[in-house]
Amino acid sequence: MTEIESVERSLRLSRALTLAGLALLAAVYVRALAFTQVEATQGPAQKIFYVHVPSAWVAFLAFGVVGVCSVFYLIFKEPRLDRFAASSAEVGVVFTTAVLLTGPIWAKPIWGAWWTWDARLSSTLFLWFLYFAYLVLRTAVREPGQRARYSAVLGILGALLVPFIHLSVKMFRTLHPQPVVLNPDGPTLPGSMLATLLFSLAVMTILYAGLVWHRYAQAERDEARAMRVADDAR
Amino acid sequence: MGEVLRHALTIAGKDLRLEFRSRTAFLSALVFTALVLAIFQFARDPTAVSTADLAPGILWITFTFAALLGLNRAFGLERENRALDGLLLSPASRTALYLGKLLANLVFVGAVEAIALPLFAIFFNMPVLRVLGPLVAVIALATVGFVAVGTLMSSIAVNTRFAELMLPVLMLPFLMPPVTSAVQATARIFAGRPFSETVGWLRLLVAYDVTFLVVCILVFEHTIEE
Amino acid sequence: MVASARHPVLAVRDLARSFGPVRALRGVEFTLDAGEVLAIFGPNGAGKTTLLRILAGLLRPERGAVLLGGEPAVRADARQRRRVGLISHASFLYDGLTASENLEFYGRLYGVGDPRARALAALEAVGLAERATTIAGTMSRGMLQRLAIARALLHDPDIVLLDEPFTGLDQAAAGALRRQLVRLREERRTVVLVTHNLDEGLELATHTAIQVAGRFVECAPKDGDAADYRRRYAEATAAHG
Numbered sequence: 001m002t003e004i005e006s007v008e009r010s011l012r013l014s015r016a017l018t019l020a021g022l023a024l025l026a027a028v029y030v031r032a033l034a035f036t037q038v039e040a041t042q043g044p045a046q047k048i049f050y051v052h053v054p055s056a057w058v059a060f061l062a063f064g065v066v067g068v069c070s071v072f073y074l075i076f077k078e079p080r081l082d083r084f085a086a087s088s089a090e091v092g093v094v095f096t097t098a099v100l101l102t103g104p105i106w107a108k109p110i111w112g113a114w115w116t117w118d119a120r121l122s123s124t125l126f127l128w129f130l131y132f133a134y135l136v137l138r139t140a141v142r143e144p145g146q147r148a149r150y151s152a153v154l155g156i157l158g159a160l161l162v163p164f165i166h167l168s169v170k171m172f173r174t175l176h177p178q179p180v181v182l183n184p185d186g187p188t189l190p191g192s193m194l195a196t197l198l199f200s201l202a203v204m205t206i207l208y209a210g211l212v213w214h215r216y217a218q219a220e221r222d223e224a225r226a227m228r229v230a231d232d233a234r
Numbered sequence: 235m236g237e238v239l240r241h242a243l244t245i246a247g248k249d250l251r252l253e254f255r256s257r258t259a260f261l262s263a264l265v266f267t268a269l270v271l272a273i274f275q276f277a278r279d280p281t282a283v284s285t286a287d288l289a290p291g292i293l294w295i296t297f298t299f300a301a302l303l304g305l306n307r308a309f310g311l312e313r314e315n316r317a318l319d320g321l322l323l324s325p326a327s328r329t330a331l332y333l334g335k336l337l338a339n340l341v342f343v344g345a346v347e348a349i350a351l352p353l354f355a356i357f358f359n360m361p362v363l364r365v366l367g368p369l370v371a372v373i374a375l376a377t378v379g380f381v382a383v384g385t386l387m388s389s390i391a392v393n394t395r396f397a398e399l400m401l402p403v404l405m406l407p408f409l410m411p412p413v414t415s416a417v418q419a420t421a422r423i424f425a426g427r428p429f430s431e432t433v434g435w436l437r438l439l440v441a442y443d444v445t446f447l448v449v450c451i452l453v454f455e456h457t458i459e460e
Numbered sequence: 461m462v463a464s465a466r467h468p469v470l471a472v473r474d475l476a477r478s479f480g481p482v483r484a485l486r487g488v489e490f491t492l493d494a495g496e497v498l499a500i501f502g503p504n505g506a507g508k509t510t511l512l513r514i515l516a517g518l519l520r521p522e523r524g525a526v527l528l529g530g531e532p533a534v535r536a537d538a539r540q541r542r543r544v545g546l547i548s549h550a551s552f553l554y555d556g557l558t559a560s561e562n563l564e565f566y567g568r569l570y571g572v573g574d575p576r577a578r579a580l581a582a583l584e585a586v587g588l589a590e591r592a593t594t595i596a597g598t599m600s601r602g603m604l605q606r607l608a609i610a611r612a613l614l615h616d617p618d619i620v621l622l623d624e625p626f627t628g629l630d631q632a633a634a635g636a637l638r639r640q641l642v643r644l645r646e647e648r649r650t651v652v653l654v655t656h657n658l659d660e661g662l663e664l665a666t667h668t669a670i671q672v673a674g675r676f677v678e679c680a681p682k683d684g685d686a687a688d689y690r691r692r693y694a695e696a697t698a699a700h701g
Binding site: 074126130132133136137145146149150152153154156158161164165167168171 | 445457
Binding site: 229 | 480481
């Protein structure tokens with residue numbers, strides 16, 4: 001299989017995976033709305049939890065991937081690692097935006113305000129700023145090797161920053177509902193809710209994987225085209 | 235090790251001598267600081283909100299902006315003079331270059347802070363002298379943290395298309411932990427709270443400083459080499 | 461009696477480097493000994509500056525090696541850094557410092573004994589002794605070029621790299637530079653000179669090379685006069701340009 005054929009195949013497969021993810025996401029909605037019990041104190045508005053929380057986990061996971069790829073890029077200088085990190089960042093910022101949008105949608109009926117500076121939403125906001133910095137930096141550097149190096153440095157520092165942001169916001173008082181899953185006493189969610197949450201998390205991860213793969217394949221194709229143009233010009 | 239330090243001091247010395255001669259960056263940072271403090275003074279209603287509540291935040295906003303103004307100076311200098319290659323050609327190691335720039339930046343930002351603090355005490359009538367020791371410790375810890383990261387980021391920003399804009403964008407997320415900790419610690423210091431309430435924030439500052447100093451030294455060469 | 465292996469002062473093997481899709485260097489090789497001057501001619505975009513920056517240690521090659529006195533060039537090696545001097549169109553001088561302060565600064569970085577005395581001696585050697593306390597930003601282009609040469613040679617490098625050093629110089633300054641370079645050759649230093657200017661280059665060179673599109677089209681001891689070179693240069697750029 002030639003290089004072009006393999007990239008086209010990647011594009012097709014990743015598109016299929018993403019579409020499967022989206023179909024499963026619809027299934028999550030159905031399950032959450034129709035087949036999962038309504039939470040006692042918060043009512044139907046709580047159901048956005050099944051989208052909001054897994055998106056947040058994936059948003060942070062995506063930057064973790066950026067961090068790991070960045071470390072390996074600086075060691076091996078392999079451009080594919082840079083491409084993968086960039087793809088993960090582009091998808092990650094989308095998930096982060098989703099969290100920041102669903103948060104207020106949840107908060108308004110429950111707490112009466114669109115935005116509260118509570119711990120976890122604040123962490124996610126700063127994660128968004130980090131993604132923003134990463135993506136803006138990439139657009140501001142033209143030479144690919146330099147862009148990859150700078151992005152990798154920012155990726156590593158950013159990944160190390162995230163725990164510090166968590167710690168800083170945690171030391172503030174928080175309005176956020178206490179962790180129901182990552183609770184030291186074990187998940188306090190009733191069975192069906194936990195099942196829906198985990199199902200949603202799996203779906204979000206599939207969606208993430210599909211989108212990153214697709215974005216990566218697109219970047220591969222674009223670069224192959226650029227190389228051909230440069231060679232033809234000689 | 236000794237040579238790294240010696241080279242760093244030589245580089246820092248050169249930067250400071252240049253800055254001292256032209257004084258532009260320093261004076262603009264000072265003027266900016268005085269302006270910010272004055273504006274805050276007029277922007278609040280003293281009967282509605284007490285000074286003590288706002289003061290720590292105002293102090294740190296002022297310090298942060300002044301630092302951002304000064305940080306671009308370090309590598310902007312080399313860019314202006316197209317002298318960075320001269321430094322890279324020399325036997326000075328990349329670590330020495332980073333440390334030299336860091337030292338010069340710390341002196342620069344420290345000098346601005348040293349003038350801003352008394353201004354702040356006067357404008358806002360805050361009893362700074364009473365708590366000077368702990369306050370200076372917090373200021374020092376937080377400053378080292380964001381100047382360490384800022385020095386690294388400016389070596390990146392200076393090579394991008396919109397350098398002055400790029401630096402604040404890059405720095406914003408990294409400022410959050412040290413500035414938050416500094417404001418919280420400063421507030422507790424001014425309020426005379428027991429040390430146990432401040433120690434958590436101080437630990438965070440120290441952890442941040444150590445982590446990012448080490449990492450910045452390790453990755454610096456990748457922002458400089460081609 | 462122990463026979464020491466004689467390595468060439470500078471050896472370059474199969475050097476290659478790209479910037480993204482642009483292949484700036486595509487395999488360059490040569491060796492030089494003490495007292496030899498290699499003049500490299502080539503059109504813009506041939507990769508001459510890239511080659512020089514790799515030799516200076518400012519750029520990492522993707523393939524190939526640079527050997528200094530038989531040892532592979534390692535950028536972190538301070539001893540090797542001291543052997544190399546670079547004169548380029550950037551002066552590496554600080555506008556806000558005086559001539560002697562600039563030289564003392566570099567003297568300290570290069571670890572020369574008594575930086576101040578060395579700086580003053582270097583200023584004398586280029587005829588700038590009375591300008592020691594002049595701020596560099598106020599000096600003329602010709603004076604700055606002389607100061608840049610003083611800076612580049614301050615630490616007594618045995619390999620001197622020059623990137624288009626005659627650019628923007630008037631007659632007097634160009635003459636002074638030419639004399640300086642002749643002296644380098646007499647002092648048995650190894651020189652690599654990149655230039656547009658066939659005449660200047662030929663006068664100084666012991667070896668020549670024509671670089672086009674990242675490769676040496678020819679590389680040999682100097683052979684022929686300016687007219688021959690102009691012809692070969694035109695042929696080379698037409699064929700590969």
